Every structure is written in structure tokens, then in C-alpha cells.
Amino acid sequence: MFLTGFAALAVVPTLPTAARDLDGVSLFPVVAGCFVTASLLGGVVGGHWADRAGARRPLAAGVVLAVVTLVVSGVSTSIWQLAAGRFLDGLAAGMVAVSVNAAIGQAYPERLRPRALALMSSCWIIPSLVGPPLAGLVSEWWSWRAVFLGLAVLTLLPSLALVVVLRGPSLPEGAPPDDHPSRPPLLIAAVVSLGAALGQYGVSGWDVRHLLFVAGGLGLLVVFAPRLLPVGTWSAARGLPATVMLRGLSSGTYFTVEALIPLMLINERGAPAVLIGLAFTGAAVVWAGASWVQGRMESRPRHLLVAVGALVMAVAVGLAVVGTFNRGPVLIAASAMLLAAVGMGLLAPSLTVLSLSHSPSGRLGHTSGAMQTSQNLGQVTVMALAFATLNTCVAMGASTMAGYGAAFGLLLLPPLLIALLAGRARSTGGRVVAAVHADEPSLTGSGSD
Structure with missing residues (x-):
């Protein structure tokens, strides 16, 4: 690891x-x-x-x-x-x-x-x-x-x-026999991955051919992605579906910010690669620090921490918008990565705790898989929309920096929606499992002490 x-x-x-x-x-x-x-x-x-x-x-x-x-x-x-x-x-x-x-x-x-x-x-x-x-x-x-x-x-x-x-031995001692059908989920996951890839390519340009790729990818996602998620995820039904949906929106926002800001700073503002590396380091450190803080706030309702983290991310996206102004220092945009990481450090482990509290007994692995699937779909979808906005603005004659500003403006919507819907993920009672303090994006734990 x-x-x-x-x-x-x-x-x-x-x-x-x-x-x-x-x-x-x-x-x-x-x-x-x-x-x-x-x-x-x-x-x-x-x-x-x-x-x-x-x-x-x-x-x-x-x-x-x-x-x-x-x-x-x-x-x-x-x-x-x-x-x-x-x-x-x-x-x-x-x-x-x-x-x-x-x-x-x-x-x-x-x-x-x-x-x-x-x-x-x-x-x-x-x-x-x-x-x-x-x-x-x-x-x-x-x-x-x-x-x-x-x-x-x-x-x-x-x-x-x-x-x-x-x-x-490949099979652990005492493991149950193989009674899990593997082909349907794998085929669905492969089709969903194909749809996401088509969409990512489609937003890289602005013509009929690229639009057809976008339409094809979006169609595959709409038809097959729900089969990998809990029923009611798209409508943010109370409980686990809403929690899974919020994970996708939050991950999509954060990792799109993490992709757009370095691209803008290097290609448009001429920032050195060392600065980008330091921004990534700072983001990782403050994420861990914010996760440690939320881990000590045991008496606070988790859905409130989700809302607070989302609002912090919205402020970070606002900083990114300000960072697109050519006369502003590059550190403004770089600092948006750090502030967004603070929001994710509060939000991500809280969503993990809520998902485990909503999970039926014996289904923790399935729940963790749904959370990771939503995380990946959220990253693909939000990133595609942001880059589509950027490329559309440039194709219509706007400056590249104006395109970045519009893309970051679009990213204000997901964290505000998370803050609005956080109450739907509220725990209805029962013992809540403590999240691992660092809660790295792909290392969601499902154990309890």
C-alpha cells in the first residue's frame, strides 16, 4: 500500500x-x-x-x-x-x-x-x-x-x-464455496466503464463526432450504472441511497478541482511543476488533518459534518474561480486545492460512517462496493461536464481562462446540492462504526472495533 x-x-x-x-x-x-x-x-x-x-x-x-x-x-x-x-x-x-x-x-x-x-x-x-x-x-x-x-x-x-x-492456497481455509455469480456484475461493470470512457473522449472536442460519443456514453451509463447502485440512488432516497449519491457528488467535485487547477496553472499561468507538487502534498496533509478532527467529534451528527464539509468545498471552488483572473497570484488557485481537501477530510469519512450505519447486517462489503462505484461514476460524470463546459466556451470564441472560470462555476452546484441533501443521509439510530481517520479515497474500511 x-x-x-x-x-x-x-x-x-x-x-x-x-x-x-x-x-x-x-x-x-x-x-x-x-x-x-x-x-x-x-x-x-x-x-x-x-x-x-x-x-x-x-x-x-x-x-x-x-x-x-x-x-x-x-x-x-x-x-x-x-x-x-x-x-x-x-x-x-x-x-x-x-x-x-x-x-x-x-x-x-x-x-x-x-x-x-x-x-x-x-x-x-x-x-x-x-x-x-x-x-x-x-x-x-x-x-x-x-x-x-x-x-x-x-x-x-x-x-x-x-x-x-x-x-x-488460493482459497483461504474455512472460506465458503463459490456461490456468487460473477459474469453479470462484471459485464455490467465493463459496459459502465466503456460508457464512461466514451463520455470522457466525447468532451475532448466540440463537433458532431464527439457529440455522438457523448450521447453513446451517456446512454450506457443511464441504462447500466443503476444496476451497480442501491435502488433510489438517483433520487437521493433517504438512508443508504442518498449516502451513496452524496459520495459520488463529493468525489466528482474534489477530483475535478484536483485535475483542472494543475492543468490551468501549468498551461495557462506558467506555474512551475514544483508548485503543483507542493499543492498536492498540502492537500493530502490537510485532508488527513481534517479527517483526524472529524474522528474526534464523536458527539456531532454525521450529516451535519457532511453539510459543513460541502460548504467548505463550495468556498474552495469559489477561490478557484477567483484564481482564473490573470492578474491574481497563482497561489490563490493553488490554495483552492488545500481548502477543498479540508472539506473532503470532514465529508468523506462521515459519509463512510453513515453508509455503514445504514448497511444491513452481512452486507458491509456490498455497501462499500456501492460507495466506491458511486465515487468513480461521480468523478467521471462531473469531470466530463466540467471539461465539456471548458471546451464549449473555447469553441464559442471565449478565452481559455474564461472557459476555466465557467467550468469552476459549474462545480459550485454539486457541493451546494450536497449541503442541501445531507439530511437525507442522516443516521436513523443504531451503533455507528468509527471511520478510519485518514479515509483515503480508495481505502474505505468496513471493520468495527
Whole structure:
């Protein structure tokens, strides 16, 4: 998990530079969205594989695939190869994240699972401090390719060692027989991932061909995505459906801000890559700090913390809008990433706690899967809408900075909607499980102490 976190946090700040060097800035939504769409499929694949045969095989496969993806991305000669590398990386990340949680559930008794989950979250602390600024320095002084290939070299031997350790019986002792049909969920997840990918490509341009891709992707999402989510999610029905929906809106807003701001600062404001790396580091640190704070507010209703976190994110998006003014300092836009992370640190773990309190007995794994699916769909959908707004403004003759301002203005709507609907996620009673304090986006825990 340490290597996964280091690779994930180090790679993201280099993507705008890589897209620029490969003459693919217009296709940046595809590069940014490929990881998310693939992680949705990878999570379903890893979860069903772990249920059928234990967590060892999908975990080992995900770790090996993660090394391969770094090489594919590092030697990219076109923006499409970089997108393919990010797709494979998302597939690997989804498998690893779900497999790690499944392994903890299979290997540890219930009383030790919270400690194991806390250990997994703590593995992200050092990568968040070191990874982004170091990647920014290497990218600026040497090459963005060195970041990908260097990470591949660093992770090769530990990954092979982990594969050796994971050798053994694939099915844990005492595990139930395979009675889970795997094909329908996997096929649905693959179709949903395809729809998300089509939509991401469609918003990269503004002509009939791109609009057809958008329409096709949207159609697939509308028809098949609800099958992976609780009934009533789209209408924010009280309880778990509303909680799942709010997770998608919050993740979509945050990670779109995290994608748009670096792209704007590097390509339009000429900000150094080191500054972007420091912004990512700061965001990771304040996210963890805000998560720690909410973990100590046990007497506060969780839905109120969700509303407060959403309002903080709305203020952060407002700062991003101000940061699009050419005369303003670049630090204004960069600081929006930090403030948005504060909001997510309050909001995300609170939603996790609420989802577990709403989950029926024996369905915690299914609930966690629904939350992760909603998170990925929210990222894809909100990011696609934001980039579509940006490209539409530019196609209509507006300046690029005006397009960024309009895109950020659109992002004000989801956090305000979250604040308005937070009461629908309110816990109706019962024992609420404490969330892991760091609550990294792909490391949602489901254990209780």
C-alpha cells in the first residue's frame, strides 16, 4: 500500500506536463478519466475474484500490473499510449484496493480489523509528503518520463517479493464455496466503464463526432450504472441511497478541482511543476488533518459534518474561480486545492460512517462496493461536464481562462446540492462504526472495533 500510494501521488502532478509534451492537452480529460473508469472495473473484478478464490491472486495480479503500467506510460510516444497506461493503472489500482480490504477481512479477526485498516491508511502519509514535490522536481529538472520509469524500477523488486509471499492456497481455509455469480456484475461493470470512457473522449472536442460519443456514453451509463447502485440512488432516497449519491457528488467535485487547477496553472499561468507538487502534498496533509478532527467529534451528527464539509468545498471552488483572473497570484488557485481537501477530510469519512450505519447486517462489503462505484461514476460524470463546459466556451470564441472560470462555476452546484441533501443521509439510530481517520479515497474500511 505504501508503494501504491507513492506511485499514485507522484504520477498525478506530472500528467499535465506529459499531456503538453505529447501534444494532447485537448485530450487531457481522456487521460484523467481513464484511470477512474478502469478502477471501477478493477474494483468489481478484484472483489468477485477475491470472493471466489481468496484475495491472494487478485492482489498479486494487481501489483504486477501496476509495474507494467508505469513502463507503458513512461515510454509513451502519443497521448493515446499515455491514456492506455492510465487505464491499466486504474485497473490495477481497483484490484489492489478491493483485494487489500478483502484480505484484511479474510485474514484478521473482527477485533483486529480496525488496526489493520488504520495501518493501511497510515501508509499514505509519507507518500503524500514526499511523492508530489519530488515528482515535480524530477519532471521540471529532468523529464516526466523519469518519474514513471523510476517508480517502475523502485517497485519492481518489492512487487516480485510480494508475489512470492502470496504464493500458496488460493482459497483461504474455512472460506465458503463459490456461490456468487460473477459474469453479470462484471459485464455490467465493463459496459459502465466503456460508457464512461466514451463520455470522457466525447468532451475532448466540440463537433458532431464527439457529440455522438457523448450521447453513446451517456446512454450506457443511464441504462447500466443503476444496476451497480442501491435502488433510489438517483433520487437521493433517504438512508443508504442518498449516502451513496452524496459520495459520488463529493468525489466528482474534489477530483475535478484536483485535475483542472494543475492543468490551468501549468498551461495557462506558467506555474512551475514544483508548485503543483507542493499543492498536492498540502492537500493530502490537510485532508488527513481534517479527517483526524472529524474522528474526534464523536458527539456531532454525521450529516451535519457532511453539510459543513460541502460548504467548505463550495468556498474552495469559489477561490478557484477567483484564481482564473490573470492578474491574481497563482497561489490563490493553488490554495483552492488545500481548502477543498479540508472539506473532503470532514465529508468523506462521515459519509463512510453513515453508509455503514445504514448497511444491513452481512452486507458491509456490498455497501462499500456501492460507495466506491458511486465515487468513480461521480468523478467521471462531473469531470466530463466540467471539461465539456471548458471546451464549449473555447469553441464559442471565449478565452481559455474564461472557459476555466465557467467550468469552476459549474462545480459550485454539486457541493451546494450536497449541503442541501445531507439530511437525507442522516443516521436513523443504531451503533455507528468509527471511520478510519485518514479515509483515503480508495481505502474505505468496513471493520468495527
